[in-house]
Amino acid sequence: MLYFxxxxxxxxxxxxxxxxxxxxxxxIYLESYTSNYADNNIEKLETQIKKxxxxxYRAESxxxxxxxxxxxxxxxxxxxxFGNITSATTHSSIINExxxxxxxxxxxxxxxxxSVIPMLIGLEEYRFGRTVSIVKQEKNYxxxxxxxxxxxxxxxxxxxxxxxxxxxxxxxxxFMQPYEATIRLLEIAKEKNINTKDWKIFVVSGAxxxxxxxxxxxxxxxxxxxxxxxxxxxLVICAKLTYNEKENRNKIKNV
Amino acid sequence: MLYFxxxxxxxxxxxxxxxxxxxxxxxIYLESYTSNYADNNIEKLETQIKKxxxxxYRAESxxxxxxxxxxxxxxxxxxxxFGNITSATTHSSIINExxxxxxxxxxxxxxxxxSVIPMLIGLEEYRFGRTVSIVKQEKNYxxxxxxxxxxxxxxxxxxxxxxxxxxxxxxxxxFMQPYEATIRLLEIAKEKNINTKDWKIFVVSGAxxxxxxxxxxxxxxxxxxxxxxxxxxxLVICAKLTYNEKENRNKIKNV
Numbered sequence: 033m034l035y036f037x038x039x040x041x042x043x044x045x046x047x048x049x050x051x052x053x054x055x056x057x058x059x060i061y062l063e064s065y066t067s068n069y070a071d072n073n074i075e076k077l078e079t080q081i082k083k084x085x086x087x088x089y090r091a092e093s094x095x096x097x098x099x100x101x102x103x104x105x106x107x108x109x110x111x112x113x114f115g116n117i118t119s120a121t122t123h124s125s126i127i128n129e130x131x132x133x134x135x136x137x138x139x140x141x142x143x144x145x146x147s148v149i150p151m152l153i154g155l156e157e158y159r160f161g162r163t164v165s166i167v168k169q170e171k172n173y174x175x176x177x178x179x180x181x182x183x184x185x186x187x188x189x190x191x192x193x194x195x196x197x198x199x200x201x202x203x204x205x206x207f208m209q210p211y212e213a214t215i216r217l218l219e220i221a222k223e224k225n226i227n228t229k230d231w232k233i234f235v236v237s238g239a240x241x242x243x244x245x246x247x248x249x250x251x252x253x254x255x256x257x258x259x260x261x262x263x264x265x266x267l268v269i270c271a272k273l274t275y276n277e278k279e280n281r282n283k284i285k286n287v
Numbered sequence: 288m289l290y291f292x293x294x295x296x297x298x299x300x301x302x303x304x305x306x307x308x309x310x311x312x313x314x315i316y317l318e319s320y321t322s323n324y325a326d327n328n329i330e331k332l333e334t335q336i337k338k339x340x341x342x343x344y345r346a347e348s349x350x351x352x353x354x355x356x357x358x359x360x361x362x363x364x365x366x367x368x369f370g371n372i373t374s375a376t377t378h379s380s381i382i383n384e385x386x387x388x389x390x391x392x393x394x395x396x397x398x399x400x401x402s403v404i405p406m407l408i409g410l411e412e413y414r415f416g417r418t419v420s421i422v423k424q425e426k427n428y429x430x431x432x433x434x435x436x437x438x439x440x441x442x443x444x445x446x447x448x449x450x451x452x453x454x455x456x457x458x459x460x461x462f463m464q465p466y467e468a469t470i471r472l473l474e475i476a477k478e479k480n481i482n483t484k485d486w487k488i489f490v491v492s493g494a495x496x497x498x499x500x501x502x503x504x505x506x507x508x509x510x511x512x513x514x515x516x517x518x519x520x521x522l523v524i525c526a527k528l529t530y531n532e533k534e535n536r537n538k539i540k541n542v
Contacts, residue, residue, distance in 0.1 A: 040302065042304075043303075044302065044303040044304035045302045045304060046303055047299065048298075048300070049297075049299035116402045117406060118409075118412065124409065124531060124535050128535060139406055141403050143302065143396050143397070144399065144401075144402040146402060146412065147371045147399040147401060150373055151371070151373040151394055152394070154382075157373065157401065158417060161416060161417055162415065162445055163412065165413075188417070190417055240396070276379060
């Protein structure tokens with residue numbers, strides 16, 4: 033059996049169904065290249081459940097998950113992911129590979145950043161459009177489609193959750209900071225001749241950790257100071273707020 | 288202290304942080320008018336945590352939450368919700384009322400139907416547009432805006448999660464069935480002269496329960512038979528599927 037388990041955003045967000053599955057497992061893999069706990073306390077979870085996690089990095093996953101799938105033919109194996117399990121495309125690949133190999137699978141959801149963000153800043157879940165990822169510009173890779181989607185959402189009166197680029201390798205880590213994301217957004221806005229002066233932006237960082245921080249700001253202010261926010265940081269670009277949302281924003285948390 | 292706690296979609300989806308909060312509470316309220324467990328097993332959870340839930344219905348909540356808030360000034364009180372905590376507007380009202388009364392609050396997220404649906408049917412979370420609610424047509428209440436939003440999403444190449452109307456009172460319960468929702472969609476399509484012949488639709492019912500069922504169908508077929516699906520039932524109206532999504536759809540679950 034191969035369990036796909038969402039761990040949530042901190043160790044206490046583990047669900048009982050996740051714990052019960054982990055207890056039966058002979059080996060537990062932890063996907064360690066698309067996310068992490070904000071508190072970096074996976075060791076505390078290991079102590080709590082009295083099992084060790086074997087970390088998997090991007091290079092290994094790109095070579096295929098054949099080893100894990102082979103093990104899961106005869107043993108109970110867990111493939112754990114921070115947050116929820118289906119946000120990254122590689123996760124669906126391993127699920128499909130397992131199915132191709134007739135390995136029995138079970139999907140166990142975890143608390144998702146997508147559920148937590150609207151809750152923290154008091155915006156209505158029905159008023160979010162498609163989510164985008166803001167990606168680091170590289171030599172031959174300079175997408176701007178995320179900007180178009182933000183505009184599209186704004187025109188429809190919808191908020192946009194923007195996830196920020198992450199590149200975690202065994203030897204190096206890169207987490208895009210909100211000010212970098214904002215500089216990129218301002219560059220594209222200039223190219224496209226879009227006025228972003230009135231855009232209201234939330235920075236949600238370290239969600240569900242002791243370092244949690246919510247900041248309401250705008251593109252220009254955010255871009256001008258190299259403030260380091262805690263992982264994970266996301267931006268929410270707001271559409272026009274409803275009366276309720278304004279009330280909530282002022283009251284749910286003191287932003 | 289007033290805890291707002293998401294219970295998830297079945298009793299084993301309770302998180303440790305929810306359990307730890309419940310343990311400290313003198314009284315536990317359960318919002319019982321916008322949702323429920325598919326398995327109806329809140330009693331099992333009561334046994335497990337050795338505490339009773341006091342159920343709250345719509346009428347009581349509309350009279351205001353003043354009693355609960357007054358209690359929370361001197362005691363630890365929990366306000367529990369099935370799934371996640373911020374999907375219903377009334378929930379933000381009580382949060383705001385607590386804040387106005389200077390009652391300390393803590394928000395504890397739960398596994399959300401919004402995270403579970405894309406996972407179960409293998410559609411990419413980035414390709415969902417705004418969520419809609421399909422509401423029962425009544426004498427002086429006949430909204431069609433949800434249909435426009437579905438069209439909008441479709442035009443942008445995005446899937447739509449459609450929640451179905453629920454009316455739970457102390458003495459009566461109404462859960463809109465997928466075939467009723469579909470009949471309403473077909474009526475509006477006819478009025479607006481929209482061809483829905485090619486629309487692919489998932490019915491996701493009893494998510495995360497033993498009665499879980501996933502059906503891939505179309506509007507016409509779904510509307511023609513009064514099939515009763517298990518609670519909670521949602522529809523997903525698909526945009527054009529990507530290659531990956533087709534692969535996933537065939538493999539994640541045998542729909």
